[in-house]
Amino acid sequence: MGHWLFSRAVCFRAPYFGTIAPRFTLLEARRCEAVIRDRRGVHNHIGTVHAIALCNLAELVAGVMTEASLPKGMRWIPKGMTVQYLKKAVGSQRGVATPAAEIVAADAGYELPVNVDVFDAGGERVFNAVVAMWLSPKRS
Template identity: 60%
Template sequence: MTAPLLSLYRRLSRWPGGRWLFTRAVCLKAPYFASISPRVTLLEPGRCEGRLADRRKVRNHIGTVHAIALCNLAELTAGLMVDASLPADMRWIPKGMEVRYQAKARGTLQAVASPERPIASAPGGYDLPVRVVVSDAAGTEVFTARIAMWVSPRHAKG
């Protein structure tokens, strides 16, 4: 069975402006992500790609994309990827994030989120590490994140 989020993405992305509309819907559900004006460019089981335009509102005092904007993009793409990949009987929540700032982040940035191990149903909860790589237009990795997701059955407490 296809995750509802993935079904919505597939339905909307067939239309002009559909990915923009999908991203807006995600930002309505999780308003904090709207602060960076992201764009989801691909969503499929095991992979999510998102774009962040270099705008004044995401820059820091030295004129590069702010570290927290990069973290927001990483958390958004990782969360969407996990949500689109999970079996219907499972849920997720982020537990932590390790990040590395590798180069000055300038221009339009592209994030790619993918799991470090297979995503599956399990009788108990488990840690799922998700890797996110953010690159600039030249393909230079400017930021990487490893996000620890806690995946557990929907009926479980905690």
């Protein structure tokens, strides 16, 4: 129940992510992966996975990866996101987040780009996002 329980705990902390019912499959420093199942709740009017469901998946894995990789004394918040829809997203989708730069402790805030690729069940990349994370020292 580890993956399921961790996924539920994350969605309890940030309830909106529960709308895509994610299941985390991998979490380590500098990498996070989660899957959303093919279900009606994530579909658009043409039966494919909705663009915003893919954006939610991207922000989720980027945020959890950043949290797991942060040096002590740092905090983060998403600042922006650019996305590319590469092909129709059909079926279950797997989001993979990796940082585009080193994550370091700093005395001042800085922007960290996090790359997120989303793959369909056949392993084809259907979506890409770069989530701009703002990292800064925690307040004393």
